[in-house]
Amino acid sequence: MKNNEEIRKLFKLYLEGKADQQQEETLLRYLDSAKSDDSQFSDLIQEAWSKEASVREDSSEVDLEFGEILAKATIRQQRKSQRFQVLKYAASIALVFSAVLGWYSYQRNQVKPAEAIKMLSLTTLQGEKVKILLSDSTVVFLGGSSTLKWPSRFVKGHHRNIRLEGEGFFEVKRDILSPFVVHSGNIQTQVLGTSFNITAYPSDNIFSVAVRTGKVRVSESDKGVLKKLSLLTPGMKLDYYNKDQRYVVGTAKARDINSWTTNRFIFKDDNLFTMLSKLERYYKVRFELKSPCLAGRRQFNATFNQKSIKEVMEQVRMMSGDNIHYKITKDTLITVWGEDCK
Incomplete structure (x- = not known):
């Protein structure tokens, strides 16, 4: 059996699609042995990930077809599933490598029907x-x-x-x-x-x-x-x-970044129109802006932590220097207008 460094070289060749048939067989025998340890390849996998081209063809059609096949299939022998665990990841992160084609072809011949994915x-x-x-x-x-x-x-x-x-x-x-x-x-x-x-x-x-x-x-x-x-x-x-x-x-x-999940809403350099649009999504309300000139007049920086919509609007009014007014109707419709806005 080859030593660890030689096995790593074989795995790297496989990721790059450069391994010949004899080298692939040697790698497969090693992965099938008790000495196999997936973690020893983690750095090679990360290196392959980082070197993936920034502009490439997104194989959406291949991805879809591949997904449909795997959705209907499972490996027949548990031993073979374990044997190819590392190689499956190589395929998932490196569809652009030619090695995928061989692996994909092999999988298509080793599957049987399974429960479809909904x-x-x-x-x-x-x-x-x-x-x-x-x-x-x-x-x-x-x-x-x-x-x-x-x-x-x-x-x-x-x-x-x-x-x-x-x-x-x-x-x-x-x-x-x-x-x-x-x-x-x-x-x-x-x-x-x-x-x-x-x-x-x-x-x-x-x-x-x-x-x-x-x-x-x-x-x-x-x-x-x-x-x-x-x-x-x-x-x-x-x-x-x-x-x-x-x-x-x-x-x-x-x-x-996830403050909204705990009802803490943060606005940074947002104009009134943008802020009201976000508030509509956060609260079950609808805004009616009667003074369109207010929409982009000034930027707002504010944090509303566990506030009711009435408390929020009162804070907006104060931040505007009492130039923005509002009226809440039936708790869902909020009319907004400005004193010096026609």
């Missing part, structure tokens, strides 16, 4: 917050007027793909074999295990991704091609402008 969907009401536990133990806090779509179970060794419209805070269960990917419009957010917030309402021009813990890769998807935008670490935030497809990377206080 797609689940949940849409929240205005002012509603929901906590969702996914099958992999990932926790999602879904904000008001938002929609989350996810599979009833995830397939080990394959991407954990979900879709979000609206706002969600994610505490992703770490699984190096199965990267977690959130699809929101043209934006894809990919992680292994971390916590982060996404705001992606279809009606908004700006989509945002902010990281509280761990590391997140944000990419733009355009006609099946992924373009890497930025790698975010704790306290970093990316704003993506949908209309002109540009983005800006800034900072945010890590501890404030």
Whole structure:
């Protein structure tokens, strides 16, 4: 049996798609032996991840077909499932490597029917917050007027793909074999295990991704091609402008990123129109702005911690120097106007 360093070299060749048949057989024999330890390859896997091209073809069609096959199938022999555990991850993080084709072909010939994966969907009401536990133990806090779509179970060794419209805070269960990917419009957010917030309402021009813990890769998807935008670490935030497809990377206080999940709402340099739009989602209310000139007149920086909507509006009035007035009707309709605004 070859020594540990030689085995690592074989695994690296496999990841790069350069291993010949004899080298692959040697690697398979090692993985099938009692000496096999997946953790010894973790650094090679991370290196392959980091070297993945920033612009590549996003194999959505292959990904979909592959998912459908795995959704209907399972490995017939438990021993073979363990044997290929590491190689399955190599395929999941490196679809661009030629080694995937051989592995994919092998899997197609080794499966039998299994329970199909169902797609689940949940849409929240205005002012509603929901906590969702996914099958992999990932926790999602879904904000008001938002929609989350996810599979009833995830397939080990394959991407954990979900879709979000609206706002969600994610505490992703770490699984190096199965990267977690959130699809929101043209934006894809990919992680292994971390916590982060996404705001992606279809009606908004700006989509945002902010990281509280761990590391997140944000990419733009355009006609099946992924373009890497930025790698975010704790306290970093990316704003993506949908209309002109540009983005800006800034900072945010890590501890404030999921503050909305505990009814602590933070506004930073937001104009009145933007602030009222967010408040509509946080509270079950509707705003009627009678003085449009107020919308972008000034920027607001405020934190509302466990406040009722009446307390919030009273604070807005005071911050405006008593230039902004409001009237609450039946607790759901709030009329806003300005004294010096026609």
